[in-house]
Amino acid sequence: MELKQLEYFIVVCEQGSFNRAAECLYTSQPNVSKVILSLERELGRPLFERSPRGLRITPYGRTVREYARVVLRHTAIIRSMADYGWGKKFSLATYPSNMIAHLLADFYTHWQERYVVEHYEGTVEEVSGLVARGQAELGIVYVAQRQLSSFRHILSHKKLVFQPLDVKEACIYVGPHHPYYVRDSIDFSQLSSQRFIGGVHDYFAVEHHLERVSLGAISTRDLNYAMHSNSDHVIISALLHTDLCSLGLNFMHQPYSHYDIKTLRINGCEPFLTIGCIRQEGEPHSEAADWFVEQFRQLL
Structure with missing residues (x-):
């Protein structure tokens, strides 16, 4: 069995047809069919039911699919651990x-x-x-x-x-288009009127802890999120070019503060993030x- 067979099999499962899988794999439909057929022969059982209406994965195929995903995921991990040619x-x-x-x-x-x-x-x-x-x-x-x-x-x-390494308090990051850009701080009571850009949903994210800060001065349900992104570039661009703000840690080392973004201290917010x-x-x-x-x- 080859990794190529499992890779083709997963793509066919995702696309639901040999033709669409071939387009994703930059190969021909007959080649995809040939690879899947060779895998089925090696396993001794069909992975798909073929009919004029298209492909339908078999119960056995669904089981193989789960194990194939694990194998390919672990293979990707092993590849990522490989050393480079020098250093x-x-x-x-x-x-x-x-x-x-x-x-x-x-x-x-x-x-x-x-x-x-x-x-x-x-x-x-x-x-x-x-x-x-x-x-x-x-x-x-x-x-x-x-x-x-x-x-x-x-x-x-x-x-x-x-x-x-250290304990920090939360803060608000704003750019030049934010109405509070000229200020140095913001009150807890004013957070609910701001529009935020946030990171991906994460149990350990800053937003999940604010309701425990300063005796529960604000609930996360009161925060108005207009955008979520796991891209630092998107967040920085939003802060620079819109009136959105973001929650973060209150530290910005001067040599790295070259963007026109500033921090607003949250009044009454004690250090609580390690x-x-x-x-x-x-x-x-x-x-x-x-x-x-x-x-x-x-x-x-």
């Missing part, structure tokens, strides 16, 4: 952050002759999953202090450890990871 690889996963993007540029300047960098962005769950699977050596996340105990418990099952790094338990740290953590700590 060592430093891989990390982080929440979306323009400051981290610039720190990675500094990393390249410092280590360009010794390391190739591989960077992923995602939610807290996605970052911890990447570190647990070995796709990332280091993860950078933030978690509410009240969640630290349960968060560490979740990480322990994945054989991961969390190293706190920012830190995730690593695999018992695994040795590379000098690159230690350098990155120390530089990030200095920025904080």
